[in-house]
Amino acid sequence: MDTIFALSTSPGQAGIAVIRASGPCVHTILQKVCHITHPRPRYASFASIYDLDGEKIDDAIVLFFKGPNSFTGENVVEIQCHGSRAVIQHLLKTLSQIPNCRLAEPGEFTKRAVYHQKMDLTAAEGLIDLIHAETQAQRKWAVKQMGGVLQKLYDEWRDTLIHSLSLIEAYIDFPEEEIPQTYLDDISRETQTLIEKIESHLDDKGRGKRLKEGISIALTGAPNVGKSSLMNQLAQKDVAIVSSTAGTTRDIVEVSMDVSGYPVTFADTAGLREPTEEIEAEGIKRALHRIQEADFVIAIADAQSYPHIDEATQEALKNNPRHIIVWNKSDLTEKIPHELCLCAKTGEGLDELWYQITSFVVETMGTGSEMMLTRERYKTSLTDCLNALKRSLTAPALELQAEELRLAAQALGKITGRVQISELFDIIFSTFCIGK
Ligand SMILES: Nc1nc2c(ncn2[C@@H]2O[C@H](COP(=O)(O)OP(=O)(O)OP(=O)(O)O)[C@@H](O)[C@H]2O)c(=O)[nH]1
Ligand SMILES: [Mg+2]
CATH class of the missing domain: 1.20.120.430 (tRNA modification GTPase MnmE domain 2)
Known part of the structure; x- marks a missing residue:
């Protein structure tokens, strides 16, 4: 079996980089590169590391794990060197020059761990x-x-x-x-x-899938009600274009966020109405699809038209029972009792909306003790x-x-x-x- 090696920390400049090797040639690596002949398992040794011509590459901390008491079940060496591109490149090149040593494929260390029954799939x-x-x-x-x-x-x-x-x-x-x-x-x-x-x-109840892929929350409503403004407030950055022109948003604009520890993807969508041209029609088609697929829908309506909600939005909500209605532009009208009112321009009322979103997320994902x-x-x-x-x-x-x-x-x-x-x-x- 080949000895595999790889950079285990992320590539690029860093204080320390860890290069790991596993397999029968670990002792050869220890001797030729680290000049260590009798490694003591699980002890950190300070050692200079060299290329095969004897030129010093760096100073490092070297850790030896004797199989089967290692991550892969084989002999393993971890070299903690300085994390510069030049050091990493030269060390990897040196290791590749040792016979029967090669760069690991993605996941190959763990694959060996499974083969050697250190863990199941x-x-x-x-x-x-x-x-x-x-x-x-x-x-x-x-x-x-x-x-x-x-x-x-x-x-x-x-x-x-x-x-x-x-x-x-x-x-x-x-x-x-x-x-x-x-x-x-x-x-x-x-x-x-x-x-x-x-x-x-x-x-x-789809918890596992949602934990992995994220819970999907869609914003919908008629054009100009303030969906993109709300999206920017939720994201705390300027992700979607806001303008007084009705029909501004066409493509779905997505932002992923961490809500109470769960991954949530918010989607701003095109305003719903009878489309005026082809591109808007495509945007609306995508919006309707997303509303149908979403785990939760936030429908936005203009507080000035309270209690009227446009037909297209009402129709779309029929396809997804998990929704709430938010009355936006509350700054332009009297307060509406018992309704969730919002001013997406200033962020007023956002706390209550976040409370509703968080409640939905926690309810959907359970107490944390469930199997996923x-x-x-x-x-x-x-x-x-x-x-x-x-x-x-x-x-x-x-x-x-x-x-x-x-x-x-x-x-x-x-x-x-x-x-x-x-x-x-x-x-x-x-x-x-x-x-x-
Ligand atoms: N006064 C006031 N104006 C708002 C509020 N929220 C949004 N607006 C304004 O309403 C207009 C439309 O806002 P957008 O966020 O682009 O609306 P939208 O729903 O995304 O519109 P489309 O993308 O066209 O569907 C902009 O001029 C915003 O500044 C608000 O709470 N109060
Ligand atoms: Mg918009």
């Missing part, structure tokens, strides 16, 4: 998510997944299945003995319980498992029941990587960055 995916986490809720769930919550759950379910399966198979192997009815009843009961558990687990299904592949395999379990309940023969239970166990094993699935490995690890 769900934990590895938790790690990918942790690296990409931008909000606190994303970080919290990623840490949990990396810690093995999903693995534990799926392994438990798989063990139950394998237990049932082994009971049945014992009787298949000895057909002269009839399987006692109480065994069959127990297996059916266990299968039924598992079906219920998986069904409730699968129904995560952040990947489609989990859902696909869980559904396969569920279907096989259901089929097993009505299987006309013991052999067929066993086959369905085997398929169900395999589907669960596919999530954690308990079965041989090298093509799946490639898909998952290609989304990593190099050096992890």
